[in-house]
Amino acid sequence: MDLGPHAAFIVASYAVFTLVLVSLTAWLFYDGARQKRLLEDLEAKGARRRSRETEGTK
Amino acid sequence: MMQKQSITQKLANPTRFMALSGTLLPWLAGIAVILIAYGLYRGWTAPPDYQQGETIRIMYIHVPSAWLGMMGYALIAVSSFGLLVFRHPLADVSAKAAAPIGAAFTMLALVTGSLWGKPMWGTYWVWDARLTSVLLLFFLYLGLIALRTSIEDESLASKLTAVLALVGVVILPFIKISVEGLSIPWLGLEIPAWNTLHQPSSVFRTDGPKIHASQLYPLLYSALGFTFLFFTLHMKGMRNEILRRRVKALRIAEVDRAREREAVAAAE
Amino acid sequence: MSPFFTLLRRDITLALREGGAIGTALGFYLIVIALLPLGLGPDLNLLSRIAPGLLWIALLLSALLSLGRMFETDFEDGSLELLAIGGMPLELVAAAKALAHWLTTGIPLALLAPVLGILLNLDIAAYGVLIATMLAGTPAISFIGAIGAALTLRARRGGLLLALLILPLYVPTLIYGISAISGALLATNAFWPSFLILSALSLGSLVLGPIAAAAALRIQMQ
Incomplete structure (x- = not known):
């Protein structure tokens, strides 16, 4: 595929765009997995919430 | 109106939100892809x-980025x-999760815009009216993120950031008009x-080229697709934030219990 | 309205008695303007062409210096809480403090600007316009700045954060302030539209600033 005289700029913009969005997605999934693991560890150790009222939010 | 109220009330429960x-x-995510x-x-x-030749291809990622940058700020303002006003328990989770995603899209609009500008204008950056107002939008995002991260108390940080977001959304139209x-x-x-x-103004065209149907429809599809991607990432971010708050609540409860045990042991 | 003026008089007296705040802002303004030709070169034509912009930007930065202290001492020694439970709405308290800031910082800086204009070879015909635009524009700096001062009261690195939050919000004031002066200098009819928009922005900030600052102060004191 011929991208004309400005091929480098087109490729670069798509590359930066993909890189940023992929790293953002990857970070979100990594963070989600980490929080889930922390929560499971705490629950396995027998930690309980004080009341059902404060669940989730504080 | 009544029904809408009850749906938002149902969604207010973080446990139900997590399930849904x-x-x-x-x-x-599938629809987005x-x-x-x-x-x-x-x-x-x-x-x-x-x-513009082949460089028009940049438009399919540049325009959605700029749109999502603005939509992200609107989402933060509504949250x-x-x-x-309503003290909705998920509103702050939504505002906090939207900020980095909106900032990322705003930054991408700037980067792709400048890479598109180099072949068109001859330089990476011109103080084009639209580009400048997107840059100022990016500064507003930075302000929101900076304020939230520099206040220790989380609930205080949430409310103050919300005040700043609402002030920003009031002033943003004036910034846009004054620049554009x-x-x-x-x-x-x-x-x-x-x-x-x-x-x-003859150096570059401020009104931009008229758009042809063969470019408009692909642009609409990709803008819609990236909007779905935004909401996918936003929902994921909100889920992470809810989990983070649960972990924090559990840790605090643990510390409290340990302190109680110590107090009981000391009394005996 | 009497408690409003009592508070206003108290804040002005405090600012005058301290003296340091006003002096620091004026000194900073002088030094920044004096440094600019050293950095840009002594080309008087260039300097006079960009003088309105330089004077406005340096004025914004100088006014920022004293913004952070607007609520700080009263918040720390608890007098803000006393004011909050007193009869006066917190919006008026914030307005009085912002007004005191404008009277003790905005006006002196605006009056110093034409003197500094000499250093930048600003066209003598522009002096009246310069003072008029700065007096019309600086209330927005104090009243929008009050929001930032209220938001960053309990933040780490408050002063630096304040600049990051508030400077983008000054963009409309900056643009119309400079365009009013340029309009008058180029003898086009661009002065009045820009000047009127600038005044409208300041009037708008008189409403927005105290409301938002009071909302932030209430959250801070919870």
């Missing part, structure tokens, strides 16, 4: 622009309003753009 978003997330793939496929198979100008012919209102005072 868990089922919804893969579908959102299909729409983006279709939009970009049609965009790349369309004939090149007669004026902030929900937090301050405003023209309402039927009112006889004509405010010139800021840069027309500084440089001749």
Whole structure:
């Protein structure tokens, strides 16, 4: 595929765009997995919430 | 109205939100991928622009980025309003999760815009009215993130950031008008753009090229697809934030219990 | 309205008695303007062409210096809480403090600007316009700045954060302030539209600033 005289700029913009969005997605999934693991560890150790009222939010 | 109220009230429960978003997330992601793939496929198979040649391909990611940057700020403003006025428990989670995603898209609009500008204008950066107002939007995002991270108390940080977001959304139209100008012919209102005072407008076209149907439809599909991607990432971010708050609540409860045990032991 | 003026008089007296705040802002303004030709070169044509912009930007930065202290001492020694439970709405308290800031910082800086204009070879015809635009524009700096001062009261690195939050919000004031002066200098009819928009922005900030600052102060004191 011929991208004309400005091929480098087109490729670069798509590359930066993909890189940023992929790293953002990857970070979100990594963070989600980490929080889930922390929560499971705490629950396995027998930690309980004080009341059902404060669940989730504080 | 009544029904809408009850739906938002149902969603207010984080546990229910976790269950619902868990089922919804893969579908959102799937729709996003299909729409983006279709939009970009049609965009790349369309004939090149007669004026801009192949660089028009950058438009299919540049325009959605700029749109999502603005939509992200609107989403933060609405969430902030929900937090301050209705004290909706998920509103702050939503505002906090949207900020980095909106900032990322705003930054991408700047980067792709400048990479598009180099072949068109001859330099990476011109103080084009639109580019400048996107840059200022990016500064507003930075302010929101900086304020939230520099206040220790989380609930205090949430509310203060919400106030800043609402102030920002009130002033943002004035920033946009002062930079980009405003023209309402039927009112006889004509405010010139800021840069027309500084440089001749013939250097670059402020109105942009007219868009052809073979470019418009791919652009609409890709914009819709990236919007779905935004909401996928936003929902994921909200889920992470809810989990983070649960972990924090559990840790605090643990510390409290340990302290109680110590107190009992000391009393004996 | 009497408690409003009592508070206003108290804040002005405090600012005058301290003296340091006003002196620091004026000194900073002088030094920044004096440094600019050293950095840009002594080309008088260039300097006179960009003088309105330089004077406005340096004025914004100088006014920022004293913004952070607007609520700080009263918040720390608890007098803000006393004011809050007193009869006066917190919006009026914030307005009085912002007004005191404008009277003790905005006006002195605006009056110093034409003197500094000499250093930048600003066209003598522009002096009246310069003072008029700065007096019309500086209330927005104090009243929008009050929001930032209230938001960053309990933040780490408050002063630096304040600049990051508030400077983008000054963009409309900056643009129309400079375009009013340029309009008058180029003898086009661009002065009045820009000047009127600038005044409208300041009037708008008189409403927005105290409301938002009071909302932030209430959250801070919870």
